[in-house]
Amino acid sequence: MCGIAGIFHLSTPKPVDPARVERMCDAIAHRGPDGQGVWTAPGVGLGHRRLSIIDLAGSPQPMASTDGRAMLVFNGEIYNYRELREELRATGAVFHTDGDSEVILAAWQRWGIDCLPRLHGMFAFAIYDLEQRTLFLARDRLGVKPLFLAPLADGSLIFGSELKALTAHPLLRREADPLAVEDYLTWGYVPDTRSILKGVEKLPAGHYLLLRHDASMPRPVQWWDVSFAERRRGSAADLEAELVLLLRQAVTSRMVSDVPLGAFLSGGVDSSSVVALMAEASTNPVKTCSIGFDVAELDETGYARQIAERFHTDHRSRTVSQDDFTAIDTLAAMFDEPFADASALPTWRVCQLARENVTVALSGDGADEALAGYRRHVFQRNEDGLRGLLPSSLRRPVFGALGAAYPKADWAPRMFRAKSTFLSLAASSEEGYARALSVTPPEVRDRIYSPDFQRLRGDYRAEQPLVALMQQAPARSGLDRAQYADLKFWLPGDILTKVDRASMAVGLEAREPLLDHRLIEFAASMPERLRTQRGQGKWLMKKAMRRYLPDDILYRPKQGFVTPISQWFRGPLAEAARAIGESAGLARMGWFDREQLSLLASAHIAGRADNSRLLWQLLMLERSLERLGAAA
Template sequence: MCGIAGIFHCQTPKPVDPVRVERMCEALAHRGPDGSGVWTAPGVGLGHRRLSIIDLAGSPQPMQSGDGGAVIVFNGEIYNFRELRRELEAGGAEFRTHGDTEVILAAWRKWGVDCLEHLHGMFAFALYDLADRTLFLARDRLGVKPIFMAQLSDGSLAFASELKGLLAHPMLRREADPLAIEDYLTWGYVPDHRSILKGVEKLPAGHYRLLRHDASPAAPVKWWDVSFAERRRSSDADLGAELLHHLREAVTSRMVSDVPLGAFLSGGVDSSSVVALMAEASREPVRTCSIGFDVASEDETSYASEVARLFATDHRSRTVAADDFAELDRLASMFDEPFADASALPTWRVCQLAREHVTVALSGDGADEAFAGYRRQIFQSHEERVRSVLPAALRGPVFGTLGALYPKADWAPRMLRAKATFQALSVNGEEAYAAALAVNRPELRTLLYSDDLRGKLAGYRAERPFVDMMRAAPARSGLDRAQYADLKFWLPGDILTKVDRTSMAVSLEAREPLLDHRLIEFAATLPERMRVRGKQGKWLMKQTMRRYLPDSILFRPKQGFVTPIAQWLRGPLASEARGIATSAMIARTGWFDGARIGRIAEDHIAGRADHSRLLWQLLMLDRSLNGLGISG
């Protein structure tokens, strides 16, 4: 795993200062502590920081092709590089190294942009072709690896694996985008179609850009998508056998490494499944690690220990306590942009624990999105059945009135918490799913904003791009559209951002076998009954894994990587919660109603309401703005 950075002049090919590229790379040193390099030519400069995983001594970057016609900097892993190498050698290609980087160069020379279709893995790379004088920027199908880009005032395009790489360039403007504040307060992160800074973009997942000198910058081009429009017509047994085949291939392909390798183990279905298949394929005990909490109701380490004993893994665990938030500023700095998924803290801690023993760790991320494992997806599936039989003209008035009158009862048994369901049934499926995923509803956000910020937003609502994505999805049902949006919006913006930044902060390579694109494409064709049955999500996956895992693991209530921030913000972090309203950084932006934030904090601390997610969002926003050095 690595960090990349570079500068490309889109019009006149001006000289690129290698020192400037080097400084951009230095800001990414945590992504690649094992080596660095810079290459420049008229109008272009490429830089690299290397974390050695494959061909430890033989694949330095930037790497030039054997004929000298192309140069690449690459972040990621190509899991089928050995098969590709054999195919390319049969066509006459010659190789000087034993890694995957040179394979990408040869694939480009043979297939051009179509080389992407041949690459199985996670990647973000920049490849410069000297003959065509073109820069090829590409990102993997699901968006595991990131690329940030910014058009600068001197006519150049700068790019880097993280925003901090761009921040090292003196010409980057540090002006916040008010639309990103609305996005962030809605989702808890800044999604891939936006950046916290004006003028900064993220290359979307499954897209590439082909840039030429003496030409206007080309827009990103989509090269991959997942379709839910088709359905498999096979027996349950045949589908289960095919799923197991995909799972085994996905896991074993990601176990290739020239450095120590292990796995994260939470004790949930997904990480336990990965560990089970690793144990099946390995002659040595699998190295596993897990993180627990000092709040008993949130701690899952007993389940992780059960799975570790079952497969005789070399297991280690560690406990996260409230005082770990002494490093709050460091956590915020990993992401540059504000990021409020509180599970980032235990994810970082488990990465730290893993890095003490391995350099590569496999995770269970991706199965919930692909196989419908989230509770919100199950609710969406059931609600869509109601919408299909009741016309909107009836649903709107009836359920809208019930939703308005029914009390909000977070304290009540789940079956009595009907307010959200009534509200969801009163609108269409896309709007309901956006509301289910949003951290804060539009009414609350509007109350929080100052008149100045409301004016800058000019009526923009963060749910609109999400709803539009669902409506345009290649899908047949409401559940399909929900899963499509999770894979294309939530996964790269939240889950993969969290794992990439926290793992790279400690120079650990995280691999996600359950995001193998062939597995994702297979899952998208499953009949709905293979995904959701009754209250059970991930139905086929759970049935398939019964040969490996006990029902106590497969069918226990889903918990997730939960962080007990509500308790912490009422206890050891109460002063932090109170300080948000009077924070100098938040106040200088002029974006919020400080008095209202103060009342929200006191209500939470007193136990009158649970505002922990909002307070955590504002706390992380404050730290991020401070780190970026911007105030509005």
């Protein structure tokens, strides 16, 4: 795992200053504390920071191909590199290292762009072909590894693993994009369709760019997609056996490492499944770690301990307390863009804990998206059933009126919080799912925006790209389209961003076996009845894992990696909540109604509403824009 950065001149191949590339790499030194390198040629410069995982001493980067005709910088891991190396050797390729980097170079020279489907793993890389005078940028199927891009006024394109690599370049403008603020307030993160800074883009997951000197900037090309349009045939027993085989392959392929390896263990279905399969494949105790909270109802360390004892792991745990709120500036620096998934804090803490003993940790991320494990998936399937019974001409006015009239009862038990359900049923399937996925609904955003921001936003609404993505999805049903949106929009924007930045901040490589693309493709073809059944998500996976895990782990209510920010903002952090309404930074932007922000904070502190997530969003937005030095 590493960090990469570079400069490429699209117009005249001007000389590239190596010191400029080096400064970009220095900004992401945390991603690669074990080595560094810069290479330049007319019109191009490539930089690399290395975290040594495979072939510890033998694969420095930037790396030249055997014939010297191509140069590579690479962030990630290719899990089938040994098989590919043997296949390439059979065609005459010669290798001088034992790592995966040289395999990527040989694969590019043998197959060109068609090398991408052969690579199994997580990656973002750049290859400069000196013979063809092209720069090839590529990102893995699901976007586990990031890649930021920005064209500059001097005719160059800069790229890097994190936004801070780009902001280290003096020609990058730091102007905040108001549409990205609309996106952020809606989702709690800035999705891959946009960046918080105008002019900066993210190479989408499963896409590549092939750039040439003396040519205009091309559009990214999609090289992989997942289809929910087909249904796998076979009995439930046969599909269960295939699922277990794919899970085993995914886990064991990610256990290859020349440095100490372990796993995150929350005590939930997914991380427990990964640990169970690691224990099955390992002759030594698996090193596991977990994070708990000082709020008892949110603490899951007891379940993690149960799994650790069951599989005799070498287990360690630590508690996150309200004092960890003081780390907000560290989080803002870690993510660059505003990022309000509050589970980033415990994710960072568990990465710190893991890094004390290991350099690689396997996580359980991805199964909920692939196998319909979220509660919203069950709701989506049920709501689509109701939508099918009533025409929209009746549904919209009836449920719309009920949704408008029903109170927003944050204080009530979940079964009585019907407002969002009514509003969802009044909308189309795609619009309803966008509401389920959003953090801040449109009516709340409209209330807190200033008139100036309303004018800047115009007709754009953050839900539009998600709705369009779902409408165009290769899918059969509303559940299919919801999962497709999760894999293409939510996963790279939120979950994978969180894990990448939190792990890389401490020099830890996180691997996601449940995002193996073969497992994802299989899951997308599963009949709906094997995904959700009797109000349970991830139905087939839970059934398959009963041979390893007890029912009180498999079928307990899903908790998630929740941070107790609601309690914090009503207790010792109440003053921080009040200060949000008076924030000089937000006021300076002129994009928010300060009176409305103060009312939100007061209502939360008094217990009349739970506005903790929105308060956290606003706080992270202020700190992030402040650190970026972004102007409105």
